Amino acid sequence: MAKTVSFGVMHVSVAFTLVWLMTGDVMLGGAVAMIEPLVNTIAYYFHEKFWSRRQVGATATG
Structure with missing residues (x-):
């Protein structure tokens, strides 16, 4: 969690x-x-x- 917060602070x-x-x-x-x-x-x-749907579609057809 600290890493996420520090990244957020850096981003802002x-x-x-x-x-x-x-x-x-x-x-x-x-x-x-x-x-x-x-x-x-x-x-x-x-x-x-989008990528989750794409991955589900690829799994269903492959």
Whole structure:
């Protein structure tokens, strides 16, 4: 669990720092740092769902 939390903190920190450095806007950096991981989490769910279905289909036909 600690590894997951530390990765999450690193991810948010990188997102914030990159946007802040690119735009010079701390508020925008903070907004992106909060929104981007949320969107990635949702995208990851659908990504896993797609690959799970693909794997079940391959098992059924193979």
